[in-house]
Amino acid sequence: MNKILFMHGGGPTAVINASLYGAIKQAKESNYFDEILAAKCGTGGLLKEDFINLTNIKEGKLELLPFTPGSAIGTGRDHLEEEDYRTMCSICVKHGITHVAMNGGNGTMEATYRFSQMGKKYGLKVCGIPKTMDNDLSSTDHSPGFGSAGRYLAGSVKEAAQDVLGLPIHVVVIEAFGRDAGWITASSVLAREKKGDAPHMILIPEVPFKEEDFLKRVKELYDEKGGVIVVASEGLRYEDGTPIVEPIFKVGRSVYFGDVSSHLAQLITKKLGIKARSEKPGILGRASIKWVSKTDRAEAIECGKKTVEALIEGQTGLMSQITRLSSVPYKVEIGLVEITASVIKAKGMDKSFYTDNYDITQEFIDYASPLIGEDLGSYTTFMEK
Amino acid sequence: MNKILFMHGGGPTAVINASLYGAIKQAKESNYFDEILAAKCGTGGLLKEDFINLTNIKEGKLELLPFTPGSAIGTGRDHLEEEDYRTMCSICVKHGITHVAMNGGNGTMEATYRFSQMGKKYGLKVCGIPKTMDNDLSSTDHSPGFGSAGRYLAGSVKEAAQDVLGLPIHVVVIEAFGRDAGWITASSVLAREKKGDAPHMILIPEVPFKEEDFLKRVKELYDEKGGVIVVASEGLRYEDGTPIVEPIFKVGRSVYFGDVSSHLAQLITKKLGIKARSEKPGILGRASIKWVSKTDRAEAIECGKKTVEALIEGQTGLMSQITRLSSVPYKVEIGLVEITASVIKAKGMDKSFYTDNYDITQEFIDYASPLIGEDLGSYTTFMEK
Known part of the structure; x- marks a missing residue:
């Protein structure tokens, strides 16, 4: 039995739902998971065991996702203590959750790292999907959300x-x-x-x-x-x-x-x-779908997919990221990076x-x-x- | 020799340029005018004899007009004294201007009325095009600019x-x-x-x-x-x-x-x-073209045309306006109304x-x-x- 859990952290961007879309699509198409869940409003929802079951989500609803601002599964700004990570692991085990994809910025990626470390003792795989319109995640050339905020x-x-x-x-x-x-x-x-x-x-x-x-x-x-x-x-x-x-x-x-x-x-x-x-x-x-950058949306979807792919491959503690191959013509590669202190470090302009x-x-x-x-x-x- | 002059007054809306587009198109297609002019930034421009010649405006530029926010000929908030109306009339005579279309809200329509009254002594025809996103012009069912501001x-x-x-x-x-x-x-x-x-x-x-x-x-x-x-x-x-x-x-x-x-x-x-x-x-x-109401834009164009039509027919002191025939299905008629105190009166909700x-x-x-x-x-x- 494999069960995947999605969680969002921090403020929404115009394309966080696009990443969720990519992640759900990948999870569905892989046929690797028996259940697809989301924690309502992030880690706070997980700690309260407040889940949304996305396994049989209707196609029509799913297809609206990349064109919907905000976070369709909710997001939060909960501060986590060491003890919380242990509790989250126990809750996952209790509900048969085997894989977790967390979407967020620096704070959420730090939580992803810590959750993945703690998760090792519980056989839990935890990877991240980058998101910050502020574009201050290091390592990735840029973060999903930034292009649309810039376009707006x-x-x-x-x-x-x-x-x-x-x-x-x-x-x-x-x-x-x-x-x-x-x-x-x-x-x-x-x-x-x-x-x-x-x-x-x-x-x-x-x-x-x-x-x-x-x-x-x-x-x-x-x-x-x-x-x-x-x-x-x-x-x-x-x-x-x-x-x-x-x-x-x-x-x-x-x-x-x-x-x-x-x-x-x-x-x-x-x-x-x-x-x-x-x-x-x-x-x-940050909520403007009218001004979404199509490039940003496409990349957000790919980042969501890539992270789920990594989880299926048994990876943990990784984040999907964007590497620029060239600016003219614009070409990128969606890859993976181990979440370390240097990845999490805020990147000022x-x-x-x-x-x-x-x-x-x-x-x-x-x-x-x-x-x-x-x-x-x-x-x-x-x-x- | 017939020469028409366009002027804008007050804050721009997302469709004031659409009305200008309709007005220019009508003026061109009528072949009634030897010259099409605009006063730069409204009555202030007229008083400074600061004109823009639109007679041979390139088609490409003209076609961008309904999709351009702000006022392409400029607009202003100049306060006019009785003496100014006389001066404006003299300047029009000096430059051979025979017809004037003024686009604006309550203040501008009052100026249109006063200009048209003074203009009678100079053989000058002056009519108005309604515009106010605030929608507080009386008589017209609604004003061009409101629909787009509401949609935004x-x-x-x-x-x-x-x-x-x-x-x-x-x-x-x-x-x-x-x-x-x-x-x-x-x-x-x-x-x-x-x-x-x-x-x-x-x-x-x-x-x-x-x-x-x-x-x-x-x-x-x-x-x-x-x-x-x-x-x-x-x-x-x-x-x-x-x-x-x-x-x-x-x-x-x-x-x-x-x-x-x-x-x-x-x-x-x-x-x-x-x-x-x-x-x-x-x-x-008020500058968002992304959120323009297509209905608003179409009506703004029609109001611009209607006012120029009225001028060609020799009318003065009139404003084009929108009368609603039915809401479901939505049907309107673009007509004309004499500018009186009750038209100018601000219409609160x-x-x-x-x-x-x-x-x-x-x-x-x-x-x-x-x-x-x-x-x-x-x-x-x-x-x-």
């Missing part, structure tokens, strides 16, 4: 840029996900077709925020263009590491910060007397991708372009000289 | 709802456009397929905000669901009419308010100890569309459904009992 931001900035071009009366600050890593924020550069196009300033969390310099540049751009688009990471910090917005509230381990975009817009309005407004699409940007002038290098564009999928298309304007 | 919000809420369903750990407050009218905010109800689906609470500006009652309902819903979606208008006010967020700053005639969504999320976190976050897509919601329990009636759903265009589609979940 670049596409939305490109649309908003037309609004500002036609009504050039203000500075618009758009807040991007990625509190510790600038990957998503930087992707906004892909909105640009030619020099001078929005985004006009890009602020990543890896580079300390310098208020005076920031305001000086905003003023220059406003004087030149009248309409300016600034894209800023939610996690901007000063040189000394303190966030530019105060923590508003703490609940358990979570700290609630104010909005960086609103803070910057107020700064511009108050200090420069220039009209400014802020936009913060927030979770709309390389500062060499960033220029002094609030901009992003061509090198980054070459890296990220293929990930956000098909061309964003072009708009028209009759206002150019 | 409903579609985005439906996507975000899947995120919250799979990670039910917080209250998510989504801020909607419409400082004085609840039409857009109310459209979020179209995200709902069945009872209990998000949005779970809808707050329109026409109904006074009662903090205690609001928090009570949030708590009930959170206790029941764990994940709650609240959609709130940017213009929420208390019973006495004061906005629930303080004006932060004034620049000229514009007042800058804080964010309602962030205010409500902080309220929930601080007073109830419940995790809450805020999302404010802002201008992304009828409170009878709103229920006591932060919800919207079926009557509103029947009204708004056809306007947001094709079905939003369905997602799947494996979490249901």
Whole structure:
């Protein structure tokens, strides 16, 4: 009797369900498993023995999965103690679960590693499927979820840029996900077709925020263009590491910060007397199926499949990952890597991708372009000289 | 010699360019005009004699217009004095302009009326094309721009709802456009397929905000669901009419308010100890071509055409408008109306569309459904009992 269990950890992405789809398909087609289960809302569900049986899931429901945002089996942010891993193993044994695939980012991959280690004593195989729109998993060239988050931001900035071009009366600050890593924020550069196009300033969390310099540049751009688009990471910090917005509230381990975009817009309005407004699409940007990158979706499906394949082969403690073979034409290989400390380590954006002038290098564009999928298309304007 | 001039006023919508497209097409096809001009960024451009010549615009550029957000000829928010209308007339005469089509909302239609009155002494014909995503123009069944703004919000809420369903750990407050009218905010109800689906609470500006009652309902819903979606208008006010967020700053005639969504999320976190976050897509919601309602776009084009037709027939002081013939099947007639005080008067959402329990009636759903265009589609979940 083989039983496979799927679990999701951390925030959803636009393609976490696509990976689940790939994993379920692979599990079904292999005919290796007698039952296919999911733990509702991640490890918390497993600890409560709250399972969803996916063995006879209807084809129609399954086929909607890659086009459904959020996590269809739920996900969670539960913190696990050593004891919990033992309990999870016992529960798996009790329910006859022999294989586990965990989908998530750095935290979840650490849990996958620890679960796989503990699982060895119980004959349990545990492997991981990478997922983080923040793109901060090391080892893999990029993570499923990032391409779609990048596409959402670049596409939305490109649309908003037309609004500002036609009504050039203000500075618009758009807040991007990625509190510790600038990957998503930087992707906004892909909105640009030619020099001078929005985004006009890009602020990543890896580079300390310098208020005076920031305001000086905003003023220059406003004087030149009248309409300016600034894209800023939610996690901007000063040189000394303190966030530019105060923590508003703490609940358990979570700290609630104010909005960086609103803070910057107020700064511009108050200090420069220039009209400014802020936009913060927030979770709309990780839940957008409209803006899914088809490349991202296809890779997410493949990662899901690869991990199940590895489990069937008897592997444990591995994560599927994406290795880039070439950028032009874009070619990748979906492989496997042993989960070690260096895989789990958060990968901030390389500062060499960033220029002094609030901009992003061509090198980054070459890296990220293929990930956000098909061309964003072009708009028209009759206002150019 | 006949020369037609196009002008846009106020904030762009996702389909203001579609109306411009219809207007240009009609002007070209009629062969009535020797020249087709636009005033750059609205009346301000006209007063500066800053024109764009569209007479020989390339077909390729023109065909991109209905798929381009923002205003391709620019738009503005200039305040006009009586003297300005005289000046605008003189400038038109000087440049041989004989016909003017102005596209905008209540303010712009008032300007259209006044310009048309003044224009009579100069042999100038001036008509209007309705546009306001806020949907607060009277007389017309609805305004071009509203359907797309509604579709953006409903579609985005439906996507975000899947995120919250799979990670039910917080209250998510989504801020909607419409400082004085609840039409857009109310459209979020179209995200709902069945009872209990998000949005779970809808707050329109026409109904006074009662903090205690609001928090009570949030708590009930959170206790029941764990994940709650609240959609709130940017213009929420208390019973006495004061906005629930303080004006932060004034620049000229514009007042800058804080964010309602962030205010409500902080309220929930601080007073109830419940995790809450805020999302404010802002201008992304009026610039989204991805979420354009095809119905809205088609009607916007027709309104543009109709106004030019009226001008060719020698009419002045009229606005094209949409009359609904039936909702099922959806049928409208694009006609013309004389611009009078009652046409210009801002049309708040009828409170009878709103229920006591932060919800919207079926009557509103029947009204708004056809306007947001094709079905939003369905997602799947494996979490249901």
